[in-house]
Amino acid sequence: MNDTSPAGGAAPLDVAIAHKDHHLADGRPLRALEGLRLTLPFGQAGAVVGPSGCGKTTLLRLIAGLDRxxxxxIRLPAHGRLGMVFQEPRLLPWRSVADNIRIAAPEAAEREIAALLAELSxxxxxAHFPGELSLGLxxxxxLARxxxxKPDLLLLDEPLVSLDAALARDLRDRIAALIxxxxxxxFIVTHDLSEAIALADRIFLLSPRPAHVVETLDIPEPRGRMAKDAAQALEARARAALSAARQ
Incomplete structure (x- = not known):
């Protein structure tokens, strides 16, 4: 039995997964998530970090309603309207950049689309087509799409993966400014703790599969306002918690 629904108003993202199983080719179940509980206050950014293969993307797909x-x-904030950025951009190759945005948001005014394009340079x-763009673009x-x-919940799946350091830093700073x-x-899925610390108000650390939250870290001064030594101390604490969860 599952329930994914909007909570309404300024409600938090509220996730309680008793269990989530995948099924192997021979029909046997493989438990991906178990006893996973997290809450993200309205208007905040949360990042989930855990070892490879622990179920981070599975969790994101559940929140997005792609797997029920x-x-x-799962209780979604406000009216439950989602905006999602996948690891792969998934743009329509036969449509221009502007048209890719128009198709996703047919109710958006031209001035709103123009403002988004300007905001993200x-x-x-x-007028370019996806095949003419770099991965960073x-x-x-x-992200503009x-x-x-006008989402109530923005989902980002490894938004900086496969970008070189300069491009990743540029996009990270743009995302932080938008937040x-x-x-x-x-809600951000990432394997990179420094990325999570740079973007999030709250970090959820996951155990190996079947994943559950082993520790929740609140960041008192998010998105570049934290002193370097405090950020380093937070990252060390997170690494210790993740290491202990693997034992």
Whole structure:
């Protein structure tokens, strides 16, 4: 039995997964998540970090409603409108950058689309096609597309993966600025603790499979306002918790 529904108003993202199983080729169940519980306050950014293969993307898919085969409940903030940025940009190759955004958000006014393109430094690429874009630009288009729907919950799946250091830093800073300005409840999956610390208000550390939350870390001064030594201490604490969960 499962339930995924909007909670309404300024409600938090509330996730309680009793268990989630995958099924192997021979029909045997493989438990991915068990006893997983997390809450993210309205308007905050949360990041989930855990070892490879522990079920981070599975959790994201459950929250997105792409998989409803689980036991438990998921309560979404406000009206439950989602914007999602996948690891791969998933842009329509036969449509321009601007058209990819229009198709996802047909109710968006042209001035709103133009403002998004400008905000993400994409205005000069509006008429380009995805095949003409670098991965970094394509990721920005994917982010613009997700924001164009005016989401109540923004889901980001490894938004900086496979980018070189300079591009990753640029996109991370853009995402951080958007989180600060728009105050959209944002849920980020990442394998990178420094990325999580740079973007999130709250970090959820996951155990190996079947995953559950081993520790929740609240960041008192998020998105660049934390002193370097405090950020390093937080990262060391997180690494210790993740290491202990593997034993």
């Amino acid at each position: 085969d689980f036991a438990g409940h 994409l205005a000069e690429h509006a 394509a990721r920005r288009v994917s 997700a924001l164009a729907v 600060e300005e728009r105050r959209i409840t944002t």
